[in-house]
Amino acid sequence: MPDIRVLLVDDHPVVRAGLRAMLADFDGVTVVSEAADGGAALAELSRLHALGEPVDLVLMDLQMGGGMDGVTATGRIKAGEAGSPPPPVLILTTYDTDADILAAVEAGAAGYMLKDAPPEQIRQAVVSAAAGQTALAPGVAAKLMGHLRNPETALSPRELQILELLATGLGNRAIARQLFISEATVKTHLVHIYGKLVVDNRTAAISVARQKRIIRDS
Amino acid sequence: MPDIRVLLVDDHPVVRAGLRAMLADFDGVTVVSEAADGGAALAELSRLHALGEPVDLVLMDLQMGGGMDGVTATGRIKAGEAGSPPPPVLILTTYDTDADILAAVEAGAAGYMLKDAPPEQIRQAVVSAAAGQTALAPGVAAKLMGHLRNPETALSPRELQILELLATGLGNRAIARQLFISEATVKTHLVHIYGKLVVDNRTAAISVARQKRIIRDS
DNA sequence: CGCGGCATCAACCAATTGGTTGATTCAGCC
């Protein structure tokens, strides 16, 4: 049984060093290369693919300093821009908000783990994701299951997008401009957001969304 | 020349693994122990001090999930709660806001490095901080100098109080009611707050205030 | 004493947000 060949993608040298060391302790897993952002990951995948040394799993963070972020990179990997069949992507990050999880899952990530996870959990996730299964951190799985049980209270992707822009300080008109929609549409979405979060103004919506880890701290 | 004895403090196993590996490559540096938050760091320092095996340097993150944060722990270490003379504290974190840097420096940290720093920079910082010198990442030093040149106008205690209530989702009238003042007073304070934060609406004020760590979780 | 900063308050108007009602289109599902 050949080793699972892993590409590490994280902008922090410390984290890459830690992952190398941690994965070196896992039987059946080999770190074949590293990259410091999404762009470098795409290039490295292409290079290895061209050499006939394909990667079995991409283990990647979401935030990459100034470089291409993990969600964008995941989308492009899944679109076959770095070789086909595209390898599964396992996200390993500190961010646990609905917005982050949703963006990664929609981009095609096979798994989502948090950096505070113990090594055994990460090992399980690596093995599962490489085998084509879904690999979610317990808290992330609970969040998604919560959404399945109470779908009527979950924000739609568009609602989430608007809420995030709201939290950065934009007014309705600025949000409309940025999303190329009308102000009336923004207001309609806000009405829906307020209803789902059971609030009656924007600052309360932002506060509740932060408390519930729907959006990140700014 | 004996090795610099280092205590690692970070809530992420991956990061601790990375730091162990990275520091293992540095001549003259030994990782003698680890802790996952500030409280555990204090306990470990006390334990080692009582065994006659004092630590030369604490390498510590700022955010520790649910545990004691790095600033609080730094303050208590410098106050001698874990043995005297207290070892220098070198902060290694992803956070580079002025408020975070200032808080750590004011708490007594000897250095402040960012996790995206290459290994050689971290090695230099470890050696400098252990030798009792200041060790700042280049970007951090620039920020501190900028802060000294242009001291930021601080919010008054009352302004802060109003901003905090605002961030919980209260409107002007509710804030006024809670503080037993008029709505006109609330609005006046908000005008001052917006001016100091250079924003023109409440959500932007909250966003900027959170970014600058003027306020924290709602 | 004069000054500046802080807290408080008011009046007035402009601008934005919140609430409601109504509508259309599209995609997915049964």
Next chain:
DNA sequence: GGCTGAATCAACCAATTGGTTGATGCCGCG
């Protein structure tokens, strides 16, 4: 095909927020 949810848009009005001008009183400091 009918239904539902999501996205989009409009009109209209009520409520709140933002901006400006002006004022008073208290405290600490030089």
